[in-house]
Amino acid sequence: MDGHYDAIVIGMGPGGEVAASRLAAAGKRVAVVERELVGGECAYWACIPSKTLLRPPEVRAEAAAVAGLSAPQPDWQAMRAHRDTMIRHLDDSAQVEGYRSTGVTVVKGSARITGRDPWRVEAGDAVLTAGDVIVATGSSPIRPPVPGLEEVTVWTNREATTLAEIPARAVVVGGSAVGVELGQFLARMGTRVTLLQRGPFLMNREDPRIGALTAALLTRDGVDVRTGSEPRRFFREGTDSVVELDDGARIAADVVLLATGRRPRTEGLGLEEAGVEVGARGLAVDERCRVAEGLWAVGDVTGVALFTHVAKYQGRVVADNILGRDRVADYTAVPRVVFSDPEIAVVGLTEDQAREREIDFITAEVDLAATLARPWTYATEPEGHMGVLADRERRVLIGAWAVAPLAGEVIHTAALAVREAIPVDRLTDGIAQFPTYNEGYVLAVEALNL
Numbered sequence: 001m002d003g004h005y006d007a008i009v010i011g012m013g014p015g016g017e018v019a020a021s022r023l024a025a026a027g028k029r030v031a032v033v034e035r036e037l038v039g040g041e042c043a044y045w046a047c048i049p050s051k052t053l054l055r056p057p058e059v060r061a062e063a064a065a066v067a068g069l070s071a072p073q074p075d076w077q078a079m080r081a082h083r084d085t086m087i088r089h090l091d092d093s094a095q096v097e098g099y100r101s102t103g104v105t106v107v108k109g110s111a112r113i114t115g116r117d118p119w120r121v122e123a124g125d126a127v128l129t130a131g132d133v134i135v136a137t138g139s140s141p142i143r144p145p146v147p148g149l150e151e152v153t154v155w156t157n158r159e160a161t162t163l164a165e166i167p168a169r170a171v172v173v174g175g176s177a178v179g180v181e182l183g184q185f186l187a188r189m190g191t192r193v194t195l196l197q198r199g200p201f202l203m204n205r206e207d208p209r210i211g212a213l214t215a216a217l218l219t220r221d222g223v224d225v226r227t228g229s230e231p232r233r234f235f236r237e238g239t240d241s242v243v244e245l246d247d248g249a250r251i252a253a254d255v256v257l258l259a260t261g262r263r264p265r266t267e268g269l270g271l272e273e274a275g276v277e278v279g280a281r282g283l284a285v286d287e288r289c290r291v292a293e294g295l296w297a298v299g300d301v302t303g304v305a306l307f308t309h310v311a312k313y314q315g316r317v318v319a320d321n322i323l324g325r326d327r328v329a330d331y332t333a334v335p336r337v338v339f340s341d342p343e344i345a346v347v348g349l350t351e352d353q354a355r356e357r358e359i360d361f362i363t364a365e366v367d368l369a370a371t372l373a374r375p376w377t378y379a380t381e382p383e384g385h386m387g388v389l390a391d392r393e394r395r396v397l398i399g400a401w402a403v404a405p406l407a408g409e410v411i412h413t414a415a416l417a418v419r420e421a422i423p424v425d426r427l428t429d430g431i432a433q434f435p436t437y438n439e440g441y442v443l444a445v446e447a448l449n450l
């Protein structure tokens with residue numbers, strides 16, 4: 001395994017996988033180092049299990065919401081078995097074999113950078129050198145520094161997405177993507193969920209309107225949403241995990257689910273020793289995802305935007321640059337979708353971001369049920385809201401959002417408009433298929449009255 005390679009990839013989540021596959025396909029000698037499972041957090045403990053688990057309760061709720069159907073009963077054993085299939089029973093041997101069969105050297109172990117010029121990486125007994133190293137080590141959950149956390153039953157995304165039994169009571173700490181998705185899942189599976197969010201709004205990276213719509217959808221599913229609330233201490237009482245809030249209130253639960261954000265996984269990589277600075281947000285990269293000469297980073301570890309599609313995009317950017325095709329990353333209009341029911345989808349700038357950039361902007365919102373036919377053919381109690389933000393001067397969309405069924409699909413129409421700066425006049429002249437949720441965009445853009 002020792003030897004010199006064209007490129008070494010550290011971490012084989014989605015970012016590392018895309019970079020490694022592209023470089024290998026282009027004929028480069030590639031070694032990859034993975035300390036857990038090839039596929040990374042996304043494949044085993046994040047995107048894939050969570051979206052797999054969310055789907056049956058979503059279908060159940062959809063069935064209950066159309067005329068003439070009654071809600072099917074969830075079969076937890078079958079759901080769990082399918083989740084286990086989707087996460088490959090936490091076995092990556094087929095993935096490892098797949099890479100080896102294409103000539104990629106796969107080293108299982110924790111990588112450490114021990115030299116530069118050429119870059120030298122050690123993992124277990126292996127010593128590898130290469131002209132290019134790509135750090136793709138992802139992120140770990142943040143544990144809030146609250147006293148007593150070690151005394152209670154704590155779940156991070158790992159325990160929550162591989163859960164074997166549905167807990168009776170859960171306190172979810174954090175009200176953004178992880179808290180909303182997993183909080184809704186648990187509530188729909190019968191858990192009594194209390195969700196604590198510091199600050200006044202859920203989804204606090206987005207506009208407050210989205211936070212309000214999110215709170216409404218969770219509340220409808222029975223989640224006790226407490227904004228402006230955070231744990232002051234945790235303690236155990238018998239078998240209960242008790243959370244004491246900053247206002248003194250106490251909530252007894254079976255599990256405390258941490259959904260409090262993530263930090264870059266850079267510890268133990270030997271970066272500082274190699275003269276590479278690591279910031280609190282992650283490994284700072286330039287517009288080509290370069291950290292230093294011959295050192296690149298992709299995915300969550302860069303802190304740019306913690307999404308699989310961004311990790312994969314950065315993997316493509318880095319592979320192209322290493323292959324001599326100069327390529328600069330453009331993060332305009334990255335979709336941000338929370339797979340709740342209904343879905344929450346956002347793209348482009350929030351109002352605060354537009355203000356910070358001193359853009360003269362205008363917004364409009366449409367109530368989809370009040371304006372479109374599709375919500376009525378979709379469900380007996382239709383719902384859905386869609387909003388747009390436009391730059392008055394440039395006459396283009398700079399942001400859009402939807403909280404509606406299929407919003408995660410529909411948002412790509414707006415993503416294209418924002419990314420390509422399609423003039424508002426072209427958008428209002430658009431013809432969307434009748435009856436679809438997509439028709440909402442023409443109405444929303446018209447409502448801007450630009």
Ligand SMILES: Cc1cc2nc3c(=O)[nH]c(=O)nc-3n(C[C@H](O)[C@H](O)[C@H](O)COP(=O)(O)OP(=O)(O)OC[C@H]3O[C@@H](n4cnc5c(N)ncnc54)[C@H](O)[C@@H]3O)c2cc1C
Pocket residue numbers: 010011012013014015016033034035036037038039040041042043045046047048050051109110111112136137138139157161178265268269298299300301305306307308309310311339
């Ligand atoms: C519950 C949850 C649900 C999510 N759902 C979505 C979703 O639906 N859509 C979406 O776009 N994003 C989602 N995300 C975010 C997504 O999981 C991450 O953005 C994505 O996994 C980042 O990919 P990555 O390649 O940067 O890192 P990771 O997937 O974290 O992979 C990094 C890999 O590096 C390895 N590694 C780390 N250090 C070393 C080392 N020193 N040596 C060797 N190997 C190392 C790790 O073992 C790991 O396999 C979700 C996140 C969570 C927590």
Ligand SMILES: NC(=O)c1ccc[n+]([C@@H]2O[C@H](COP(=O)([O-])OP(=O)(O)OC[C@H]3O[C@@H](n4cnc5c(N)ncnc54)[C@H](O)[C@@H]3O)[C@@H](O)[C@H]2O)c1
Pocket residue numbers: 144173174175176177178179181196197198199202203204205229230231258259260261262305306307336337338339
């Ligand atoms: N569908 C998706 O694409 C998807 C799904 C899940 C996660 N992710 C990604 O994973 C990353 C992690 O998600 P996340 O939701 O854990 O993190 P986040 O950083 O997006 O949100 C954390 C939330 O927890 C709150 N919080 C933090 N500490 C708290 C405390 N002590 N008490 C109460 N509230 C507290 C914050 O105010 C914030 O709203 C995100 O960047 C997200 O993009 C994406």
